[in-house]
Amino acid sequence: MAVSFSSYGFQTASPVSWRRWRAAASTVEEVEIRVCVNRSCGRQGSREMLAVLSALAPTGIxxxxxxxxxxxxxxxNLAVLPAGFLVSHCGTASRAAQLLxxxxxxxxxxxxxxxxFxxxxxxxxxxxxxxxxxxxALLSQAYVCQGDxxxxxxxxxAAEKAYSTALQLDPSIRRSKSFKMAVQHQREGRRRRERRRRRTIAGDQPSSSGPHGLPAPVGAR
Incomplete structure (x- = not known):
């Protein structure tokens, strides 16, 4: 039995509603996209869209x-929760990517x-x-794109893993200037993350120094 659109309480998505949603979504832990695979939507390609969205969706969706x-x-038709949006005519891969x-x-x-993809x-x-x-060759390019x-x-x-897989598939990309720059960027980003992590750990450690940086008395440590 078909359930009417109004009974779900959904609103039709629009550029304005998306902007409002993103502005208020910082506390949302996970978004869910529900793809109708019933008879009518199925004939219009919804199962293919389910596969595309599943492949493209980032962590948290x-x-x-x-x-x-x-x-x-x-x-x-797709439903986006908890935003409560209904998205219609989502029948192409580009439309699915734009939704994300x-x-x-x-x-x-x-x-x-x-x-x-x-x-x-x-x-x-x-x-x-x-x-x-x-x-x-094609899969190597795909992994480079995914790494980017x-x-x-x-x-x-995840970027390092994707680039490593691309290199295994096609070692010749090692000579590519753009690939070298991407790998360098990835390594620099990981080093920055590690430095932040070490600073955070160091900041959580109890201080063993007394006033003016002098060693604290034994009983105070």
Missing amino acids: AVTSCGCLGRCGAGP ADLCGSAFDPQRNLEA TLRKKGENELEKGNAAEAE VFLARGEWD
């Missing part, structure tokens, strides 16, 4: 399937994320055809 959200003629950009703001680059799918298709060399995505978000360890 869960993607799940759900039943009818109403507005069947405007599918594929609307949710995440500048932390999510829709073009770069979509490029990584597209290259990965092409690489997987070539692998299925038995074209190993073409598949490795992680780099932009400050996820240094």
Whole structure:
């Protein structure tokens, strides 16, 4: 049985509502995107959108399937919780990527994320055809793109893993100037993180010095 749109209490998403949502979302631990996979939306490509969103969604955004959200003629339909937004006509990968950009703001680059996803799918298709060399080249590019995505978000360890995988697939990228710069940026970011961590740990340690930096009396330590 279809559930009416109004019974969910959703509002149609708009640029203004997204800006208001991002401004108030700092305390939200996790966002959930529910993709309708009922008959009508399914025929309009919602299952493909479920796969795309699941592949692109960054940490903190869960993607799940759900039943009818109403507005069947405007599918594929998605619900964004806890914002309470309904997004209609989300039937292309670029639309799905833009939705995540609307949710995440500048932390999510829709073009770069979509490029990584597209290259990965092409690489997987070539692998299925038995074209190993073409598949490795495409997958290496996909991992470089994914590393750039992680780099932009400050996820240094994930970026390192992606770049390392790209290098294993295609060692020739080691000579690329842009790849060298990206790896250097990743290493510098990780070093900055480690320095901050050490300063935090040092700041939490109880002081063993007395006034004016002199050693504290034994009984005071």
